[in-house]
Amino acid sequence: MKASQFFIATLKEAPADAEVISHQLMMRAGMIKRLSAGIYNYMPMGLRVIRKVEAIIREEMVRSGAVELLMPLVQPAELWQESGRFQAYGPELLRLKDRHDRDFVVQPTSEEVITDIARQELRSYRQLPKNFFHIQTKFRDERRPRFGVMRGREFTMKDAYSFDRDKDGAAKSYDIMFAAYKRIFDRFGLQYRAVAADTGAIGGDLSHEFQVIADTGEDAIVYCPTSDYAANVELAEGIALGTRAAPGEAMVKTPTPGKSTCADVAALLGLPLQRTVKSLVLATDQLNEAGDVIKTTVWLLLVRGDHDLNEVKTGKVEGLKQGWRFATASEIEDHFGCKPGYLGPVSTKKPVKVIADRTVAAMSDFICGANQADFHITGVNWGRDLPEPDLVADIRNVVAGDPSPDGKGVLAIQRGIEVGHVFYLGTKYSKSMNANYLDENGKPQPMEMGCYGIGVTRILGAAIEQNHDERGIVWPAAIAPFAVVVCPIGYDRSAEVRAAADQLHETLGAAGIDVMLDDRGERPGAMFADWELIGAPLRVVISDRGLKAGTVEVQGRREAQASTVALAEAAALVK
Ligand code: ATP
Ligand code: MG
Ligand code: MG
Ligand code: MG
Secondary structure, rough: EEEOOOOOOOOOOOOOOOOOOHHHHHHHHHEEEEEOOOEEEHHHHHHHHHHHHHHHHHHHHHHOOEEEEOOOOEEEHHHHHHHHHOOOOOOEEEEEEOOOOOOOEEEEOOHHHHHHHHHHHEEHHHHHHHHEEEEEEEOOOOOOEEHHHHHEEEEEEEEEEEEOOOHHHHHHHHHHHHHHHHHHHHHOOOOOOOOEEOOOOHOOOOOEEEEEEEEOOOOOEEEOOOOOOEEEEEHHHHHHHHOOOOOOOOOOOOOOOOOHHHHHHHHHHHHOOOOOOOOOEEEEEEOOOOOOOEEEEEEEEEEOOOOOOOHHHHOOOOOOOOOOOOOOEEEEEHHOOOOOOEEEEEOOOOOOOOOHHHHHHHHHHHHOOOOOOOOOEEEEEHHHHHOHHHHHHHHHHOOOEEEHHHOOOEEEEEEEEEEEEHHHHHHHHHHHHEEEEEEEOOOOOEEEEEEEEEHHHHHHEEEEHEEEOOOOEEOOHHHOOOOOOEEEEEOOOOHHHHHHHHHHHHHHHHHOOOEEEOOOOOHHHHHHHHHHHHHOEEEEEEEEHHHHEEEEEEEEOOOOOOEEEEEHHHHHHHO
16 A cells, blocks of 8 residues: 555644544544544544454454344334334434334344344244344434544444343353453453443343443443452442441331332432433431531442332431431342342542532432431432542542452452443343244244444544554554555655665565555655554664665664664565
8 A cells, every 4th residue: 555545634733622532643643534423434544443443353253153244224113112112212312204204213233123133034943043243333322422433423333142042042152252352352452351240121140341441431440450350330339339238327228119210210309310320429427416527428329220219209218317228139139120229338538529509408308308417418429420530539439449249359440441242131122022933842932132242433442542652543453554654765756765665565565464655755754753643553664874784674663763674674574
C-alpha cells in the first residue's frame, strides 16, 4: 500500500467534544469521522483496524465450532412482540414504520430473529448443539452517546447464540465461548479481566463480562489479586458487602414476594426516572444526644431487574432500630424472586455526594420514617450514572482491603471497559417464542440458549485507552492498521532512496506483510509525527545517508531509539 493512493487525514487538534484520549486520538488520526451524535463514518484507516478485529473474532468463533450467518438490520416488530421486548425495551430501541404502517426495529441484538430461525430449522435433538454468530451493525439509542466509538449509537457487534438440549449442554456451550473469548482477547494483546456479572432476571451464575482494564472505563471491577475472584462492582457490592451483615444491625424486611420495576422505585422516591436504576447508595449518620455524628453508615440498596419495593414503601419497613434487619441472601431471593437483591450496611469514611435536598428528604422519609430522629440520610447516589469517581471512591473505601468472597485474599478495585459479554439465557426466548426441538422420545422440549457479544468497534477505543503515549496511538501489533511503515526521506528527490524503498515495500508486500510506503514526499518530522499518531507498530527509515553505509533505521513504536540494520537484513527483521 502506498500512502499517496491511500487516505491519510490527520489533525493537529481533537474536537472539543472528545473527552477521552481514545476518542481524541481516533479523531486526530483520521480513523473515524462524526456524522451525528454517536454515529460515525469509519474512515479507511479506522476500517482497517475494524477488519483486523473482526478477522480475529471470526477465526476464533469458527475454531470454536460456531457458524456464521447474517441477520437483517431491520427486523419486523412482530417477533419483538412475541418475546415481549417490543414493549419492554424502552427508548434505546429504535422503532420505525414502513410505508404500509407496519412496525419495525433496528436491531440492538438479534435474539428474536435467531430464535425464529432456530424454531424453524432446528427440529430434532440430533441437530443440537448449534451456535450461530454474525458480525453486524447494531443501533441503540443510547441516552448519552459519548467517548467516540466506545459508546456509539450505531456500532458493530459480534453476537453469537447457542442452542442446546438441556442446561448441561448450555453450560458446555457457555464454557466453549468463554474459552474462545479468552483466546480472542489474548490475541488482541489487551490487558483484560473476565468478571462475574449480573444475570438479572435470568438468575444463575453464568454471566461474565470481559473488561479491558482502563482508568476511563465506565465500569468498576472488584478483584482479588491473589485469587481468580473478579466481579463487576454491581454484582460485587452484593457479595462483598453482604458479608458484613450483622444480626440486628441492618435493615430490610419485605414480607411478601412480588414484582415491581425501577420506574416504581423512582415513583416511590418522587424522582423522575432519567436512567436505569441499578443501585441506590444511601448514607446515614447516627447522632448522639448532643447531635454529634458518631457513625456514618452507607446503606446500599441495590435494585436490579423486577424486584418488588412496594412492600418497602407501604410501611412494612419498620424503621432502622426496631424491625429492620439485614436480609440474608436466601431471604432476598425468596422475597424479591431474584438474586442477589441487596440491602445492607457498610461503613464509609466520607459521605456520598448529596444530589438534591428533595431527593435526600424523600429518601430519609422512606428509610427512616418520621420518628427516627437519630438517623438522617446524608446522601443518595443513583447507581453508576452518577459522578462516578465519587461512587467508586466510596466503594473503594468500603471494599478495597476487605476479605474476599472466596476466602483467598483481600479485594482491590479497578476500572474497566466492557468489551465482551457471555450470558446464559436459559429458555427465556425459546419459551416465549415456542422454539422447541423433539427429544429422543419425540417429545417437544424448549431449547436452552446462550448469547455472546463482543463490541467490535468498542475494542478500538478500549485498545487505545490502554495503549497510547503523548505522541499518539500505540496499536497492539495484531490489530494495527499497518504492521510496518516504510518512511523514505527524499522519496521525491533521491533515485537511490526511491529504489530501496520501493524494493522493501515490494518484498514485504510479497511476504504478506501489511506494509505501508509513505511516498508522499513529506518532511521527516511531519511524516514521523503522522505515523506515531496513527500508531504503526514499526517504522523503517530509508535515507541517502544510511544507504551510503548500506543501512536503514528500524524503530518499534514503543522504542525510544532506532536501531541501525543492514538494508539487506531489514526485510527479514521485519518479517
Ligand atoms: P454497556 O453496559 O456498556 O451499555 P451492554 O451491557 O449494554 O454494554 P451488551 O448488551 O452486553 O452491552 O452487548 C455486548 C457488547 O456490545 C458489550 O459488551 C459492548 O462491548 C458492546 N456495546 C454495547 N453497547 C455499545 C455501544 N453503545 N457502543 C459500542 N459498543 C457497545
Ligand atoms: Mg448498554
Ligand atoms: Mg453492561
Ligand atoms: Mg453487557
